[in-house]
Amino acid sequence: MALVDRYGRPVTNLRISITKDCNLNCFYCHREGQMKGKREMTPEEIERIVKIASRLGIKKVKLTGGEPTIRSDIIEIIKRIRPYVVDLSLTTNGTVMYRLAEELKEAGLDRVNISLDTLDRDKYKKITGFDVLPWVLKGIEKSVKLFKLVKLNMVVMKDLNHMEIWDMINYAARIGAVLQLIEIEVPRELMDSWFFKRYFYPLKPLEEEFAKKAVKIKERRLHRRKKYFIPTENGVAEVEVVRSMHNTVFCANCTRIRLTADGHLKTCLLRKDDLIDILTPIREGASDEELVEIFKKAMMMRKPYWI
């Protein structure tokens, strides 16, 4: 049975950042809201935390970063946590998937989400700082052949890539991936920032257009996100919309808890006051029962960000 927080939200997913570092340098990167610092969890420590989480009904785990594939022990991490998890996924920038996908699959990874904001090589370089789009596309196409589900994450930015949305929908349909269109999200205090003002592109009007065109619409349990099945020249595209800004429904259906790369439980992506250290107690010899209590404390701190 999953633990339920004070707002009636069961917690079933754990999102683990395994490193803050990345081999790209996207100009909009929020590094999952993590502070700087050197401490990183070992594969054994990650396994211990996942084991405790699974005892508490948290059976879906997503590995993120920074960029998770830059850890040289990524395969060991996956092998160690596989036994405790029913849905094991990875969110990656895809730069090394062309050579790592098979090993990841063999280690027990179920599925991957790969960032892809543009199909234009120059624009990709402008966004990420690196001219590696051909390698990423190679990795995506390889992943689609291997994994039961591959999602492409496109952060939609006004006047930068919003005009490519339909090309991306066609591309996703052609290769057999799901496209996730992600609306820019920032905490309240950054709503006046130049970045938000310059690039925010609201996805609500587009969702209305999708709703008219779709042959089917599904709603996910997580965040009650909608998935639209849209006919294209390449067959039916599956398009999921991640629209969290000011979205009370999204937060009311948040089933996630996070673990930062330096070993703190974190209850919400956008909060800064919600870190609970679990790695120090582990290193000081805490028992499983004590770690369960730390998890419960984090559960009780959870609250929806947009209410």
Ligand SMILES: Nc1nc2c(ncn2[C@@H]2O[C@H](COP(=O)(O)OP(=O)(O)OP(=O)(O)O)[C@@H](O)[C@H]2O)c(=O)[nH]1
């Ligand atoms: N506000 C908010 N945004 C989230 C949350 N989880 C994911 N996101 C957004 O969704 C984007 C895509 O996240 P992914 O790491 O690909 O995972 P996901 O799509 O949430 O998860 P799955 O659908 O289970 O694969 C992130 O970059 C965030 O912008 C969350 O809990 N809160």
Ligand code: SF4
């Ligand atoms: S690939 Fe992801 S983690 Fe790396 S810089 Fe870009 S947004 Fe940040």
Ligand code: SF4
């Ligand atoms: S509560 Fe926080 S982590 Fe959950 S959906 Fe809302 S903003 Fe995201």
